[in-house]
Amino acid sequence: MDTLKIATFNINGIRSRLPLLLTWLGRERPDVVCLQELKAPDAAFPITEIAQAGYGALWHGQSSWNGVAILARDMEPLEIRRGLPGDPGDKQSRYLEAAVHGVIVASLYLPNGNPQPGPKFDYKLAWFERFIAHAQALWRSGHPVVLAGDYNVVPTDADIYSTRSWQKDALLQPESRACFKRLLAQGWTDALRAHFGNERIYTFWDYFRQHWQRDAGLRIDHLLLSQAVAGELVDAGVDRWVRGEEKASDHAPAWVSIRRPTQ
Template structure:
C-alpha cells in the first residue's frame, strides 16, 4: 500500500507540532504541504527528520510555498509548474517521482485578489496544469496531482452561503477549467469513493465557520487511470481542524494498493 496525504498547513512554522504529530500518528509515505509561508532555509527540517522524514522544499518569503515530506528517496522532476513563464516567481508547485509514481504537489492561485489580472493568473495556471496533465497522460505516466485547488467544482462542494456569489472559487470559468483538467482522464479520489456525501476540507477562521460546519471542499487528489484502479481508501482528517491553532484546511489521505 502507498499512502499519500495533502495538507495546506497555512504556515509550517506555526503548525510544526501539528505536522509532527500527524506524521508520528499516520505515517504517510508522502506528505504534501502547501502554503508553508517560508523560504527553504527557514523550513523546520529537523523536527521531521527526527521522525524519519526528509523534505524537498520550494519556498517563498511569507507567502505560498510547497514541500514534500518523504521517508523513501524521491527524485525532484519539476520545481515549478511546466508551461508557466520564467517571470512567474510564485512558489506553487513541485513534482517528484516516488515509488514508481509521479506526484505533483500544487497550491493553485485563489483568484480573488489582484482584480482581473489576479483572476487571469488563476486561469492561466489552470490551463498550464491541464496541459501538463495531458503531457503526462500522453507519456503513459502513473501520476497524482494533489493539493489546494481553490475550486469548488459543484454546489455540493461548499456549504450554503459559505462563499459570496461571484467568488473566484465558484465562477463558471473556474469550474470549466477544473472540468477540463478532469477530462484529461483524471479521477477525483474523494468523489470516486464518496460520490454524494457532504464533505469539506476547509473552514474559514471567520464567522464561526467551523462551529456552523460552513465549509468548502477545495483540497483534492486527482489520480491517473491506473492509480484510480488501485484506490482503496480516502480519509479527510477533520479532527485536525478542532485542535488549538489549527490550519483552516485539514489533511486528505489516499491509500493505493500495490501493484501485483
C-alpha cells in the same frame, strides 16, 4: 495488502504549525505528504525536525506566502520538476513534482484569484491553463500519477455548505469550475468524490463566523489519480480532527490509500 497512503495538506504556515504537523505525521503515518502554503523561504524549512520524524523532503519555498513541499516516509523523494512549465517569468512557488514509492506525485497550490475580476483572477486562470497542459502530458505518459494539492476550486455546489455568501468568490466562478472540469475530462479521477459518491465532504473551513463549529465547509483540496492509479484506489478520507486542534490551519489533510505499485 501493501498500500501507499498519499496525503495533501495546506499547512498555512509551516513554522507556526510545525508541532501540529509533527503530531499528525506521528498519528496518521502517511507515506507521502504534499504540503502547500509553507509561507517560508527555503532556508527556514524545518528539515531537521521532519527528518527526525522519519521523512525525507523536497521543498520550494517563498518568503511570507506560497511554497510547496513533498515529504516521503523512510526515503528521499526524487525531484522531477520545480515550478510549473509555460511561463519562465512566473516566480511564485506553487508547484513541485517528484517520484516517490513508484508514483509521480505533484504538490500544487493553485492561485486563489481573489478579488475577481482583476489581475489576480487573470493569473489564476493563466496558471490553470498551464497546469491543464502539463497534466495532459503527465496523463499521456501512462505513468502512475497523483496530482495533489489546494486547487482553490469548489467543483460543484455539492462541495460547499452554501453558495449564498460565496457567489463573487473566485473559488466558485464558472471560469474556475470550467477549468477543473476540463482537467477531469483528460481522464483523471477525483479520488474523494469517487470514494464518497454524493456524500458531502469538506477539506476547508475558514476562520470566520464559526464555520468550523458549524461544519460550514468547502472542498477545495483534491487528489486526482491517473488511470494507472485509479484502479488501485483502496480508501480515501479527510483527517478532520486536525482542523479541530489548537492553532490549526483552516484546511484539514485529505488523503488516498492505493495498492502499492510493483517496483
